[in-house]
Amino acid sequence: MSRLPSSGLVDRSRRLNFRFDGKSYHGFSGDTLASALLANQVRLVGRSFKYHRPRGILSAGPEEPNALVELRSGSRREPNTRATVAELYDGLDAASQNRWPSLALDALSLNGLVAPFLGAGFYYKTFMWPATFWESVYEPAIRRAAGLGRAATSADPDHYEKAFAFCDVLVIGAGPAGLMAALAAGRAGARVILADEDFLAGGRLNSEAVTVGGEPGHVFAAQAMAELASLPNVRIMTRTTVFGVYDDEYGAVERVSDHLPTPAPFQPRQRLWKIAARRAILCAGATERPIVFGGNDRPGVMLAGSSRSYANRYGVATGKSVACFTNNDSAWSSAFEMKAAGVNVTTLIDIRREVAPALAARAKALGIAVLTDTQVTGTSGQPIGGALTGLSLRTGGRSDRLAADTLAMSGGWSPSLHLTCHHGGKPVWNEGLAAFVPGRTPPGLSVAGAARGTYGLGDILAEGARQGTDAASALGFAAALPDLPATEDTPAGIAAFWHVQGSKGPAFVDQQNDVTAKDLGIAYKEGFRAVELMKRYTTLGMATDQGRTSNVNGLAIMAELTGASIMETGTTIFRPPYTPVSLGVLGGHHRAKDFRPTRLTPTHQWAASLGAVFVETGPWLRAQYFPKAGETDWLTTVNREVKAVRASVGLIDVSTFGKIDLQGPDVGAFLDRVYINTFSTLAVGKARYGVMLREDGLVMDDGTTARLAPEHYVMTTTTANAAKVFQHLEFCLQVLWPELDVTLASVSEQWAQIAIAGPRSRDVLARVVDAGVDVSNEGLPFMGAIERTVMGGVKARLFRLSFSGELGYEIAVPARQGEALARALMAAGEEFGITPYGIEALGVMRIEKGHVSGNELSGQTSAGDLGFGKMASTKKDYIGRVMAARPGIADPERLSFVGFKPVDPGQRLRAGAHFLTIGAPADMAHDQGYMTSVAHSPHLGHWIGLGLLKNGPARIGERVRAYDPVRGGDFEVEVCAPAFIDPNGERLRG
Amino acid sequence: MTAALDILPVTQMPADGPYGPAGTHGVTARLFDPPALATLAARRGGGIALAAAARVELGLDLADAPRLSRADGLSAIGTAPGRWLLLAGTEGDLAARLAPLAPHAAITEQTDAYVGVEIDGPHARDLLAKGVSLDLDPAAFPPGAAATTNVAHVNVSFWREPGEDRFVFLVARSYRVAFARFLVASGAEYGLELVHRG
Structure with missing residues (x-):
């Protein structure tokens, strides 16, 4: 164990057991998997993507490129989980990935021996010929060798959901800047959402031994959180990553149950939030950069600030003998704090000739050796697993060696400005900070603290407070600048430095995608010098970490090669998501049968009771056919249904057709303009078949429209086009002909409609209509449409229409009466052997009759193509008329x-x-x-x-x-x- | 959807009862058949006359806005410019009751087109936040506010009743099971009581 005497912020009274690669360990509540592994002196945690090089833990946060593991097992197996953000829970089971047969002895690490051939552009150059070899040989081989873990092979048993939230001020990140911003806006009464990706709010206050307002930083953070939690207008969302800035909203993922073995009953695994915020303040902090030198990817080489986090927050020494390598003051603070926490920090190696005297004095007082003007030129490690054992150093012209099992390095800090790029803003290079700072930000978003390049703690607190106050004030809240807690200032001097020239062994720039400084040299030589080309040619920054620790180093090295400045070289920009987002959470509840809503017809339960087989037609479930006992294939059933209809009578639910109510004095004129044929002359009590075109002259839809009263028509559309036709009619009335006095209402849901067809259909109808309703050939002639009552006073619309080619009727009743009507028709038709039929039989009969349907109304056919040429009126204008006369269409x-x-x-x-x-x-x-x-x-x-x-x-x-x-x-x-x-x-x- | 939904058929209304962890009761959803419903659409240029007729004949302040107006057991919510859904508290011929408006508006019977769902409880807004993309904070969506929108791919019209966090939804009848599934999936976490009100 390498736990330090001080607990850090983990709870040593709560011991958690976990397994890694089948071996049992224990950690404490408050650990991440990474901190627990380091506490157990597990240093080798994975193999790299391309060369299968042994890798350890580089960081303590979301920027981690190396420590990617498979978390959980079976159907919950989750590849590429960053051990540095995976919250430890009792029973956690993780496995290293991308290794075979074992992590320590990996057969494919031989890839490393052929590394000279696997460099930048390798795929492009090697696998160009023959083309068929790509799919059959190369790609499978590469996919087997390269890898980022294995996805689960069975369905995810957990569920995910989506939710909407609204606030005045969204504060992204609960570090020192974010806490002050949230306090300022929250105290002013603004609705505040404070989102933080960590499970413990506080950001660097939890990792650095600073004093804020007379308290340790983490105590200040806890007190601020307690106050925020007490404000009813503040919503705190921990374990929540704001991953994208979209138009008027922010995307965030709340990891509701990722820190539990399985979600609690009825809890989702994760929740996707769309947050509409009037103002947002990005307080995402900064990410430390590695230094590029030979052998910098060995287990044991890590970021200095992260090594400090492990000491201060997790009470873990990252090694028994720790050296630091840097170009800036923050690593000195890291070294001092680690030493103070009980870590054996032996040496501070700084590329600078001189450092602030105070730092040198402090190092001396703590007994840390200081090597200035010195660079690390190489590393050595254990024969198996490769963990760091020593460093090669170069001071001026002199070489030296130093034993160390941990090298804590720092090349400076890069503001976490990712979200500022999501509307196309480009970061701007700041020479003094040796970092990109935010450029143009998305509307309503400001940036405070280290994310803006403000590195002194006092300045960070002040900036957060100011922006929180400003955001609330701008929205009309009476906001007062909070009192600023006293704090010490942290030294932040830096001399830009990226790459140790002439170092030994591959010097990694992007550790997740195995891109080395040499690869950038190749890209330079081959002309891929523009940043976007360099990125794609070398794959730098294209892994799941989006190059958090590598982009700036890569650009800087290319800038050195081209002789241009970093600003001239430019930077690639960041796109959403900020960190990987699971597809499950984007789908939410809408998967499998809930992918989209299922619509049920009014007679669904009745049809189900008869054993109907249903089929999805758009969102609807419709009865496809009604098999009887002994019928073993659908064709037998459908043949029986068709024969029964043609011989006697059958019934089918046609409620899914679109039904549109049209009222007003101008309906006839309106219909004349939307149909190719004439409707203004239609007599009251009659229906007519109509064809409607799109503006381009092709058929949009067909159906019958009936005139119920002089100023009242009801239109039917096909099932598929119900919404489209309604929208089209609305467009015509609102935009094309606003002068027409016509109102529309969809009545698709109001009416259940059942068709009966066959020579005995009139006999059946006569038995369900109320006394005195004449359904004879005279009372209800072909294409008649009348409003009467059925089943003892139930309002009904009776249409004499036929799709099957037989004598037929459609009976519409209020939707709740649909099932009763079906039962009444079944009873009335019993003596005729009335047969319920499904849409298969309907289809057979319409094909026998030669009616067009969706297959023919394909959006590519004209009225003429479908044999409706003669229907088209030549006495009036209508939508599509002119375009239908185009030579190609005619x-x-x-x-x-x-x-x-x-x-x-x-x-x-x-x-x-x-x-x-x-x-x-x-x-x-x-x-x-x-x-x-x-x-x-x-x-x-x-x-x-x-x-x-x-x-x-x-x-x-x-x-x-x-x-x-x-x-x-x-x-x-x-x-x-x-x-x-x-x-x-x-x-x-x- | 949730474990609760995995065992519910997509073709049947979920049964009455509690959904969620035992002993929790954060939301109640009462499904009901509206006694009488109609849509009202102002005729071309007839908006002012319609509003006047509604005021005089029915005592109803027909706001041409996404708001609830209520008088004498009649509730109207604006669903689009010049369009309303009218809901009567009792069964009966709503069209006849609305007849005085007929010269100025198209009246369309819709009693069977919708089911009603009344949702309330301390977690009503938490449940609805999972489907309604509108700010339901009382400051932004006060009692009487109404909206016609889309919840879990289902078109709905709804309004907020006076009182604590009570919302009434009108859902197209063919979508009622799909909407109930949304309620169960989203509300079980808080303890959902589903009730079919006679």
């Missing part, structure tokens, strides 16, 4: 609607088969059209089809080849009129 050679029957009646037709002239080659140049709908006609005893054929109507009687390479069909069919039964419609009118 071309007789266009694909047009006809019927097909197989020459050999035994052949099964397939929708999707393409038509070819007999003897013509089967290629697209000779394509003559395609089959849109097919059905087995029980009436004819063979398969029939509808389709679109070049110049179709002129070719009736001709034979063409129906070619279906997908399913192997290739035979001749005869072109015929698209009406296989009752072509003259005698059954409809009787």
Whole structure:
């Protein structure tokens, strides 16, 4: 164990057991997996992505590139979890990834031996030829070798959800700046959300031995949090990462249960928040940069500020013998605090010739050796696992060696300004800070503290307080600047330094993607010098850590190579998400059957009670067919249903059609403009079939519209286009013809509608209507539409319409009466053997009758193509009229609607088969059209089809080849009129 | 959805009862059939006359805004410019009751088109935050405020009743199970009591 005498902020009374790579360890409440592993002296935690190099823990936060583990097991297995942010829980089970057979002995680390061949641009250069080798050989091999852990192979048993939140001021980050900002805005009465990704608010106050307002930093943070929690207008969201800035809202993930073995009952695993904030203050702090030198990726080489976190916050010594390597003052503070906490810090190595005398004096007092003007040029390590054992140093021209098991390095700090880039703002280089600071920020977002490049603690507190006050004031709250707690100032001197020239061994810039300084040299030599090209060519910064610890070093090295300044070299910008976001949380509840809502018809439960098989048609579940006992395949059932309808009577729920109520004196004129045919002349009590075009002249939808009263019409649309047609009509009324006095209302949900069809349908109808309602051929003629009552006083609309080609009616009743109507019709039709049928039988009958449906209303067909040319009025204007007359649309050679029957009646037709002239080659140049709908006609005893054929109507009687390479069909069919039964419609009118 | 939903069929209304950890009761959702409903749409240029007729004939202040107006057992909420949903507290021929408005508006019977869901309880707003993308803080959405929006891909109209965090939703009937699933999935965490009110 390498726990220090002082506890840090972990609770040593709460011991937590965990496993890593099958071995048992224990840590304490308040540990991360990383701190617990370090406390157990586990230094090797993973293998690198490309070269399988042994890697340890670099950081103590979300920037971690190396310590990626598989957390949990089975269906909850979660690859690429950063051990540095994984909160330890009792029973945690983690495994290293990307190693085989074991972490210490990894066979694929041989990749490292061929590293010279795996450098920048390797894939582009090597795998260009032959192309087929990429998919069959190279890619599988690379995927096996490279890797970032294994995803779970079974469904995630946990659930995720989404939520919305609103506030005046969103404070992102609960470090010193964020706490002051939240206090200032919260005390002023503004609605504040304070979000922090850590499980313990306080940020660096928990990691640095500072005094704020006379208290240790972490105590100050806890007190501030307690006050904020007491304010009813402040909402605290810990374990919540604000990952993106969008238009008028922020995206955040709350890790509700990630710190638990399994979520508590009814709790989600994670919750996605969309936060609408009038103002936001980014207080995300800063990320420390490594220094690029040979062997800088060894387990034991880590960031100095992180090493300090492990000592102060977690009470863990990162090693028995710690050296520091830096170009700036913060690492000196790290060294001093670690030493004070009981860590054996032996040496401070600084590239600078001189440091502040106070720092040198303090080092001397603490007994830490100081080597100025010195660089680390290489590292040595253990033969197995590679953990650090020593350093090669260079002071001026002199080389030296130093034993150390931990090197705490710091190349300076980069403000965590990621969110400021999400609206396209580019960071700006600040020479004095040797860091990029925020440029243009998204509207309403300001930046305070280290995220803005403000590094002195007193300044950070003041800046947070000021911005919190300003944000609240700007929104009209009477905000007063809070009293600033006294604190000491932290030294922050820095001399820009990136890369140890002439060091030994690969010097890693991006440790997660295994990009070295040499790779940047290759990119430079090959001309990929612009930052965006360099990034893509080398993959620098493209891993899951988005180059948090590598981007600036990479740019700086390229700048050195090109001789340009860093500002001239520029930077890539950050896009959302700030840290990886699971797909599960983006889906929320909407997965599997809840992917979208299911709509149920008014007769659903009735159909279910009859054993109906349902099918999804858009959001609807509709009865597809009603199998009877002994019927083993759907075709048998559908044939029975069709025969029953044509022989006697059947019923089907057609409530899913769109139904639109139109009222007003101008409805007739309006309908004349939206349909190709005329409706203003329609008599009250009658319905008419209409076709509607889009502006481009192609068919949008079809359906019947009835006139119930002089100024009252009701339109039906297809199920699929119900919403689209309503929207179209609204557009026409609101935008095109606002002068028309017409009002619309959707009545799709108000009315249940059941169709009955077949020669006995009138007999059935007569038994459900109330006394005195005349449904005879005279009382309700073909295309009649009347409002009466049924089933003893239930309001009903009776339409004499037919989709099946048989005598038929549609009966509409208020939706809650739909099921009762179905039962009443079943009872009324019992003596005729009334048969409920589903949409399969409906489809068969409409194909037999030659009616078009969704397959033909494909958005590519004109009225002329579908045989409606004669319906189009020439006496009026209507939407689509002009464009339908375009030569291309009016071309007789266009694909047009006809019927097909197989020459050999035994052949099964397939929708999707393409038509070819007999003897013509089967290629697209000779394509003559395609089959849109097919059905087995029980009436004819063979398969029939509808389709679109070049110049179709002129070719009736001709034979063409129906070619279906997908399913192997290739035979001749005869072109015929698209009406296989009752072509003259005698059954409809009787 | 939640473990609670995994065992609920998507084709049936969840049964009455508590959903969530034993002993918790944070939200109540009461499903009911509205006694009578109609949509009202002002005729072209008829808005002012309609408002006057509503005031004179029904004593109803028909605000052309997403707000609830209520008089004599009749509630109206604005759903779009010049459009309202009218809800009567008792069954009966709402269209006949609205007849004095007919010269100025199209009246469409909708009693069967919607189911009502009344949601209240200390966690009502927490539940709704998981589906309603509007700020329901009393300062932003006070009693009488109404909205026509989309919750978990289901179109809804709703308003806030006077009193503590009570909201009434009107949900298209074919979506009622889907909406109930949203309620169970989102409310079980707080203890949801689902009740079908007769």
